[in-house]
Amino acid sequence: MTMLAPDWPRRAEALCARLVADGKLSSPEWQAAVRAVPRHELVPRCWVPDDRGRWTVMDTSTEDGRDAWLDLVYSNAAVVTMVATNAAGHTTVQSSSSMPSLMTRMLESLDVRDGHRVLEIGTGAGYNAALLCHRLGQGNVYSVDVEPELVDLARDRLAKIGYRPTLVAGDGALGLPDEAPFDRIIATTAVPAVPWPWIEQTRRGGVILADVKIRGQWGSLVRLIRTAPDRAEGSFDPVYGSFMRLRHEPNQAYPETARTPLPDDAPVVERSTTVDPRTPFTRLVVWFLAGLRLQPWIGLGYSGGDPRTAPRSVRLTAEDGSWTEVDLVATFSRHAVREAGPTKIWAEVERADQQWHDWDRPGWERFGLTVTPGQQRVWLDNPDSDQRWPVR
Numbered sequence: 075m076t077m078l079a080p081d082w083p084r085r086a087e088a089l090c091a092r093l094v095a096d097g098k099l100s101s102p103e104w105q106a107a108v109r110a111v112p113r114h115e116l117v118p119r120c121w122v123p124d125d126r127g128r129w130t131v132m133d134t135s136t137e138d139g140r141d142a143w144l145d146l147v148y149s150n151a152a153v154v155t156m157v158a159t160n161a162a163g164h165t166t167v168q169s170s171s172s173m174p175s176l177m178t179r180m181l182e183s184l185d186v187r188d189g190h191r192v193l194e195i196g197t198g199a200g201y202n203a204a205l206l207c208h209r210l211g212q213g214n215v216y217s218v219d220v221e222p223e224l225v226d227l228a229r230d231r232l233a234k235i236g237y238r239p240t241l242v243a244g245d246g247a248l249g250l251p252d253e254a255p256f257d258r259i260i261a262t263t264a265v266p267a268v269p270w271p272w273i274e275q276t277r278r279g280g281v282i283l284a285d286v287k288i289r290g291q292w293g294s295l296v297r298l299i300r301t302a303p304d305r306a307e308g309s310f311d312p313v314y315g316s317f318m319r320l321r322h323e324p325n326q327a328y329p330e331t332a333r334t335p336l337p338d339d340a341p342v343v344e345r346s347t348t349v350d351p352r353t354p355f356t357r358l359v360v361w362f363l364a365g366l367r368l369q370p371w372i373g374l375g376y377s378g379g380d381p382r383t384a385p386r387s388v389r390l391t392a393e394d395g396s397w398t399e400v401d402l403v404a405t406f407s408r409h410a411v412r413e414a415g416p417t418k419i420w421a422e423v424e425r426a427d428q429q430w431h432d433w434d435r436p437g438w439e440r441f442g443l444t445v446t447p448g449q450q451r452v453w454l455d456n457p458d459s460d461q462r463w464p465v466r
């Protein structure tokens with residue numbers, strides 16, 4: 075494959091330059107790693123959406139196809155490497171090589187030093203493991219993926235480019251107790267709460283960097299330091315980041331969320347709001363604040379008009395069947411709201427929006443997380459602040 079891409083060093087150099095120019099990579103050590111790792115060797119087969127939005131294997135049998143594949147692989151893009159279809163017939167992405175800018179941003183935030191031992195949760199294609207091997211040496215790199223097939227592929231492909239980290243197939247939520255303690259743990263899969271084994275397996279003063287998404291939905295990257303035997307604490311990263319959800323078993327497509335529909339005659343209440351209906355998509359800190367109180371899964375979508383190209387409303391649905399529609403177009407700065415069911419979803423968004431303004435519009439970095447064996451809580455500004463929310 076390297077023979078098929080003799081110009082890969084130039085492409086890797088260009089990717090490195092792009093990440094530096096975009097402010098996503100600064101340290102010479104990680105720049106050297108990005109230049110040195112032939113990403114294309116790790117993602118020879120990838121999936122792209124066709125013109126009807128269905129995932130299809132990228133055709134690399136022609137020269138044009140191969141060029142398009144190399145362009146994708148050496149761009150700042152996530153490359154999908156595994157999909158699966160769930161019982162409802164929906165195809166979900168099970169693994170990808172994450173966006174290089176997200177990886178380099180996280181690796182720099184991990185603040186590794188020579189000789190550090192690092193555990194990665196979510197091996198995927200192995201690109202991140204390769205960057206870590208380049209920086210720390212293969213003897214210091216450990217990585218776990220729930221999919222044995224991906225681990226085998228990553229092991230072979232990494233060996234081909236000269237890296238032999240310790241790769242293990244299993245549920246990364248358990249960490250890797252036999253190899254602990256680690257100086258750093260980096261999770262490239264989202265967790266609803268930080269699994270305690272990750273804290274237990276990190277040295278005192280060590281760092282755990284993970285995407286915490288309460289109920290798979292509300293949160294972002296958080297950087298914890300193990301401050302005591304029974305505690306890890308730290309702030310969210312200023313820049314939003316997101317990964318696919320952790321699953322405990324291999325070969326399982328992400329299931330649909332079960333919803334109990336409301337009876338047809340459930341009363342519909344009409345009112346109006348000044349809060350932007352796009353808030354759950356665009357103002358993620360406000361949505362996070364709403365989620366801290368809502369906590370059950372809320373489905374997000376559009377409705378009315380042509381929901382794909384020109385929808386009329388944003389539609390939110392709760393597991394108990396409650397729903398809210400908020401019109402995108404405003405009349406005299408007010409958006410029409412229709413809602414039904416016991417969960418008042420939009421009222422929580424309005425309350426969160428108000429609090430966010432009252433607190434001077436905090437960014438992610440003003441929020442933090444404290445993890446103890448029995449409890450996790452989110453806080454604003456400091457762990458002892460009055461503004462604290464348990465993660466249920």
Ligand SMILES: C[S@@+](CC[C@H](N)C(=O)[O-])C[C@H]1O[C@@H](n2cnc3c(N)ncnc32)[C@H](O)[C@@H]1O
Pocket residue numbers: 168169170171172195196197198199200201202203218219220221224244245246247262263317318319320321322323
């Ligand atoms: C975004 S991909 C990881 C990308 C990877 N770090 C790379 O450099 O290509 C997320 C990975 O997490 C894995 N995963 C999901 N649940 C897991 C679990 N319980 N333990 C370990 N890995 C898991 C998925 O199989 C998937 O490969």
